[in-house]
Amino acid sequence: MRLGRIALVFVVLLLSWLAGAARAELKEGEDYKLIAPQPTEAIGKIEVTEFFWYGCPHCFELEPVINQWLQTLPKDVAFRRIPAIFLDARWAPAARLYYALDVLGEETRLRSALFDAIHVGRMNHTSEAEVGEWLAKQGIERSKFSAAYNSAAVQSKINRAQELTQAHAVRGVPAIVVGGKYFTSNNMVDSNEALPAILDELIKKVRAEQGQKK
Numbered sequence: 556m557r558l559g560r561i562a563l564v565f566v567v568l569l570l571s572w573l574a575g576a577a578r579a580e581l582k583e584g585e586d587y588k589l590i591a592p593q594p595t596e597a598i599g600k601i602e603v604t605e606f607f608w609y610g611c612p613h614c615f616e617l618e619p620v621i622n623q624w625l626q627t628l629p630k631d632v633a634f635r636r637i638p639a640i641f642l643d644a645r646w647a648p649a650a651r652l653y654y655a656l657d658v659l660g661e662e663t664r665l666r667s668a669l670f671d672a673i674h675v676g677r678m679n680h681t682s683e684a685e686v687g688e689w690l691a692k693q694g695i696e697r698s699k700f701s702a703a704y705n706s707a708a709v710q711s712k713i714n715r716a717q718e719l720t721q722a723h724a725v726r727g728v729p730a731i732v733v734g735g736k737y738f739t740s741n742n743m744v745d746s747n748e749a750l751p752a753i754l755d756e757l758i759k760k761v762r763a764e765q766g767q768k769k
């Protein structure tokens with residue numbers, strides 16, 4: 556009887572392992588798609604790039620999932636964010652806001668609160684005046700924000716973001732590209748919570764292709 560129970564436990568564990576292995580095996584066209592390979596900026600590391608928009612409710616919902624996943628990021632992986640910009644004029648102000656805060660060194664500190672202000676507090680993130688008023692309450696001088704917001708450096712970054720959005724075949728957000736060529740998005744996963752596992756597998760895929768060890 557005892558051997559029978561041990562055998563049963565073994566079978567259950569084996570089936571669980573096989574199920575996990577099946578879930579981990581990604582399918583091109585379902586879990587991800589290939590895009591024309593793009594150069595990455597992180598020298599010697601596997602780059603994961605998220606294209607987002609502050610005004611996107613899906614990006615807002617994904618944010619805590621991504622932040623939790625980032626806490627487990629391997630040392631050989633670099634993560635960066637790019638504000639997506641399409642031909643529609645509504646996308647540019649969010650990119651300008653992102654890069655202005657980045658230039659000021661405040662984007663990381665304020666990111667979660669900014670998403671909340673936009674999606675919960677209904678702040679108009681396309682209004683320089685309204686955003687400037689909110690930022691003043693967060694300890695950022697309005698004059699410094701305005702200077703960065705309207706600077707040539709920020710405009711240059713915006714232009715580059717638009718080029719990268721097109722080059723990475725981004726059609727909607729959030730969208731994430733691993734290693735400059737493996738593309739996945741919220742439209743290709745069952746839930747936001749399923750995305751980190753897909754990213755981990757794509758990272759392993761790139762690592763294997765590059766002959767690297769974790």
